[in-house]
Amino acid sequence: MKIGRRGFLSFVIGGAAGTALSPLPWKLTDDSSIWTQMWPWTPVPKDGETSYVNSVCTLCSGGCGITVRKIDERAVKIEGMKGHPINNGGACLLGLSGLQLLYGPTRIKSPLKRTGKRGQGGWEKISWKAAVSEVVEKLGNLRSKSQSHTVGFVSGSDRGTIPRLFERFLTAYGSPNLMRMPSVRDSYELTLHMMQGVQALPGFDFENADFILSLGSGIIDGWGSPVRMFRANSAWQNANVKVIQIEPRLSNTAAKSSKWIPINPGTETALVMGLAHVIIKEYLYDTGFILNYTNGFEDWKRLVMDNYSPDSVAAITGIDSGTIVVLARSFANASRPLAICGRGDGSSPVSLKGCTAVHALNALVGNVNKKGGVWAVSDTDYISWPEIEMDSKAAAGMQHERLDGAGSKKYLFSRYLMNRLPETVNSGAQYPLQALFVSGANPLYTLHDTKSTEKAFDKIPFVVSFSSYMDETAQNADLILPNHVFLERYEDVPAPVGLIQPVIGLAKPVVEPQFNTRHVGDVIIRMAKGLGGSVADAFPWDSYYSCLKETLNDNWETLVDKGFRSDTELMNPTLESSFDTVSGKFEFINPDTGSMPQFKPVSIEGDEKLYPLVLIPYDSIRLANSYIGDPPFAIKTVEDTVLKGKYVFVEINPKTARSAGLHEGQRVLLITPKGKAEVKIHLFEGIMPGIIALPRGLGHTAFDDYLAGKGINFNTLIGTVEDPDSGMDTAWGIRAKLSKV
Amino acid sequence: MSTLDDHSKEIPEDTAGGATAAQSPEEKIKKQDNGPGGPIILFFILGLFASLIVGWIIFPKLLYSQKKQPIDFNHAFHVAEVENGCESCHFFRKDGTFSGAPKLEQCIDCHEEIQGVDPDEIKFVEEYVSKGREVPWLIYSKQPDCVFFSHAAHIKGADMECVACHGHIGESESLKVYEENRITGYSRDIWGKSIGGFKKNTWDRMKMDDCADCHQKNYAIIEKTGVKTPTKRFVDHMIEVVSPGSSISGKGTSVQTERDACFVCHK
Numbered sequence A: 001m002k003i004g005r006r007g008f009l010s011f012v013i014g015g016a017a018g019t020a021l022s023p024l025p026w027k028l029t030d031d032s033s034i035w036t037q038m039w040p041w042t043p044v045p046k047d048g049e050t051s052y053v054n055s056v057c058t059l060c061s062g063g064c065g066i067t068v069r070k071i072d073e074r075a076v077k078i079e080g081m082k083g084h085p086i087n088n089g090g091a092c093l094l095g096l097s098g099l100q101l102l103y104g105p106t107r108i109k110s111p112l113k114r115t116g117k118r119g120q121g122g123w124e125k126i127s128w129k130a131a132v133s134e135v136v137e138k139l140g141n142l143r144s145k146s147q148s149h150t151v152g153f154v155s156g157s158d159r160g161t162i163p164r165l166f167e168r169f170l171t172a173y174g175s176p177n178l179m180r181m182p183s184v185r186d187s188y189e190l191t192l193h194m195m196q197g198v199q200a201l202p203g204f205d206f207e208n209a210d211f212i213l214s215l216g217s218g219i220i221d222g223w224g225s226p227v228r229m230f231r232a233n234s235a236w237q238n239a240n241v242k243v244i245q246i247e248p249r250l251s252n253t254a255a256k257s258s259k260w261i262p263i264n265p266g267t268e269t270a271l272v273m274g275l276a277h278v279i280i281k282e283y284l285y286d287t288g289f290i291l292n293y294t295n296g297f298e299d300w301k302r303l304v305m306d307n308y309s310p311d312s313v314a315a316i317t318g319i320d321s322g323t324i325v326v327l328a329r330s331f332a333n334a335s336r337p338l339a340i341c342g343r344g345d346g347s348s349p350v351s352l353k354g355c356t357a358v359h360a361l362n363a364l365v366g367n368v369n370k371k372g373g374v375w376a377v378s379d380t381d382y383i384s385w386p387e388i389e390m391d392s393k394a395a396a397g398m399q400h401e402r403l404d405g406a407g408s409k410k411y412l413f414s415r416y417l418m419n420r421l422p423e424t425v426n427s428g429a430q431y432p433l434q435a436l437f438v439s440g441a442n443p444l445y446t447l448h449d450t451k452s453t454e455k456a457f458d459k460i461p462f463v464v465s466f467s468s469y470m471d472e473t474a475q476n477a478d479l480i481l482p483n484h485v486f487l488e489r490y491e492d493v494p495a496p497v498g499l500i501q502p503v504i505g506l507a508k509p510v511v512e513p514q515f516n517t518r519h520v521g522d523v524i525i526r527m528a529k530g531l532g533g534s535v536a537d538a539f540p541w542d543s544y545y546s547c548l549k550e551t552l553n554d555n556w557e558t559l560v561d562k563g564f565r566s567d568t569e570l571m572n573p574t575l576e577s578s579f580d581t582v583s584g585k586f587e588f589i590n591p592d593t594g595s596m597p598q599f600k601p602v603s604i605e606g607d608e609k610l611y612p613l614v615l616i617p618y619d620s621i622r623l624a625n626s627y628i629g630d631p632p633f634a635i636k637t638v639e640d641t642v643l644k645g646k647y648v649f650v651e652i653n654p655k656t657a658r659s660a661g662l663h664e665g666q667r668v669l670l671i672t673p674k675g676k677a678e679v680k681i682h683l684f685e686g687i688m689p690g691i692i693a694l695p696r697g698l699g700h701t702a703f704d705d706y707l708a709g710k711g712i713n714f715n716t717l718i719g720t721v722e723d724p725d726s727g728m729d730t731a732w733g734i735r736a737k738l739s740k741v
Numbered sequence B: 001m002s003t004l005d006d007h008s009k010e011i012p013e014d015t016a017g018g019a020t021a022a023q024s025p026e027e028k029i030k031k032q033d034n035g036p037g038g039p040i041i042l043f044f045i046l047g048l049f050a051s052l053i054v055g056w057i058i059f060p061k062l063l064y065s066q067k068k069q070p071i072d073f074n075h076a077f078h079v080a081e082v083e084n085g086c087e088s089c090h091f092f093r094k095d096g097t098f099s100g101a102p103k104l105e106q107c108i109d110c111h112e113e114i115q116g117v118d119p120d121e122i123k124f125v126e127e128y129v130s131k132g133r134e135v136p137w138l139i140y141s142k143q144p145d146c147v148f149f150s151h152a153a154h155i156k157g158a159d160m161e162c163v164a165c166h167g168h169i170g171e172s173e174s175l176k177v178y179e180e181n182r183i184t185g186y187s188r189d190i191w192g193k194s195i196g197g198f199k200k201n202t203w204d205r206m207k208m209d210d211c212a213d214c215h216q217k218n219y220a221i222i223e224k225t226g227v228k229t230p231t232k233r234f235v236d237h238m239i240e241v242v243s244p245g246s247s248i249s250g251k252g253t254s255v256q257t258e259r260d261a262c263f264v265c266h267k
């Protein structure tokens, strides 16, 4: 039979009718709608049992307690731990994005050995055994040649068992070169030592203060323990506590303060001296405290009265004298006023004279070691390990001066001066550094003057990084021995600097290690055992776990269970026991050095004629600025007036921009004596004319594609300025110019 | 050949002779009906039947692939061994969530060692228990991630039996073949064995309409659970539009609109 056109059509119509009467179209429609929910890029969380693990976040030095929610074996959310003495349920952006640092693409998955030239990214995977024996062999060789002192360790912190194991290792091995990364804590520690004769941490009783004078400290921009500061700040707002923010730029902290007083950058100490002048002149100081507990007041008073009248301070700071007088009165008349220093997130030290001036101002109103004041907090010492028996090699190695010059004749009381290391290595003035180990730090990104740091690293023959991530320092290492990330490891976390309660936290594994990484504590113990002799003897533990458990002893159970231990009873120091100076009193003038709190300008690099502008950094809680880079989630929150595509915006006052003929969004070349970079213009009324500002935390060359290559690393544009009293790097800015492209 | 040729010539001749013009329209149709295409109704029926066969018989065969469970499992035997019925293994966790298919953790008490000589048992212990690997069970009742379903609300809250949705699987002696929808990846049990979507028992299907069936049955459930079916909600919305606040099942969960939203059931 032949099928004609009509026959065919009726067949089709019949087919259509039949199809409509069959389930096919309806079922296919239903299925395809479900199919659209099944695309492989649509994330579908796995179902499973929910559990919670209490731990501590170690992404910054804030020490927040965290509760991690898990579904079966996968960590799915980090929350602040409720009832924790530091953060009580709060967490910062970085902490909340911590899971991306656990599961994200930037992790180092096994020990790596460099192939090809340094920094070129050629790596070969090696076994842990091979990696550790390579280190042991290098260290063994150096030691046998009596060069143990040429080995250095850089650590993000010097508190807790991990840094103490580094210290112990170096001592038993024979090197004095353990270095801590710089921060304003260095200035405070030295200040407490110079004025109160104690080796202690600064503590601030923010929760009980009723007037806060912040000399550029980014209270809600990452200063101190960030979440504690957020909470304190909210409490102040509710309790109508006055917060006065002194800085050249309207930061988030300034915007949320009771009053923002713009100041010429770098002149904060002059203001402090001016306030002291008014307070002394008007007899607003705490006479009881000054008479009974201080020494050298009269001399200092003379200095203050002779040099820092409100008018002369007004000329330096750009703040009018009336404002200075009013501020001084309200500070002194408050019942528990508190002044703090350390610009931005506090990652850079301030000059010793500047820090002692702030401390002297606090002393003037008598709020040292008392409610609502500044405390000298002695570190909770729960680590008691057997004495190290040094062999002759170790003893000889320890005799050498430190490479960074801390403790030398020039900088006798400074404990760590990591900022000086690049210069010492580059100048070759002392002995060469043969090997450097880096843990919990990323000096090639965070130190000022990146070029000089890179040059120094190039000179060190053997660089080992313990980083869990491919950061800038790891990129330039010879060997990477990746540590577990914070959610995979045990670690004790002492109370953050600034806290007055004695709190110990315990970070513990939330999930199994995801890759072939190892706890840095275990690696150190292995290294020591590999070296044998007295070095091995100094490490009687089989593993870091047993070392930690033994160290925490009675606290172990509580810590494992709760994640922290806190004594409600504060170590309320009596004023009588607070000062360990020769006079037994608070010293306005250091008896050893004769140095007095005063304003000595920290001059910044660059010729004013060539570089008419002043470039300063600013910090934001959205941009991690320490050894951890911003995870993808955090970088996404950065406003597009800060970062757009790969361009970072430089903030400039509209007046300054107008006179230079610059407009919003324009691409310009930012040039400083240290380097140049292409940036875009952002007009901002909140910055003083003549000053420009760049955010810190951008411009990574390492980490993942979400972070690398975005913006400029501020540290590549700034040099170091050494404080003559302490050796610390107190550069707060640099001269700069903008040129059109 | 010549005949055809001749015939084809004849037609123009007829036409030319004016015969066509003389034909009535009825005759014309008749002629066409009996023309070389054959009776069109036949083709229609052919098309109809062919597509019905494709739609009802061939399509389901193509749509589903047949998969075997990694190991077999005898529900009937286990139910007899345990004390607490289904909930002995498919239990509620402490936080009220439902555990679903058991993990090794639940099996290991009895199955640390091989029990008996059943090859599936041997495979279970050797391949999974001793290696600490979870059995990748194929879940017949797995729903898409966007479906929010609380076992606790139904079992504990509404006192329902497992059978109501899952049927008599607890009495089965071996696991049936898992028929996987090639498009969606879900089991055939969701749409139901009948490709036409017909069902006799409440457990024959697990689509949204099946939830609706039960939820729609009486307002008592709606009042108790606050959950409305899509149809009910639609009707309610219409009532709301015409006469606000007069719907029998009351106000919805949204504070702003006083209506329910999709996310009551859909994540």
Ligand code: SF4
Residues within 6 Å of the ligand: A057, A058, A059, A060, A061, A062, A063, A064, A087, A090, A091, A092, A093, A094, A095, A096, A225, A226, A227
């Ligand atoms: S403030 Fe620091 S410790 Fe606290 S959650 Fe954030 S990163 Fe973690």
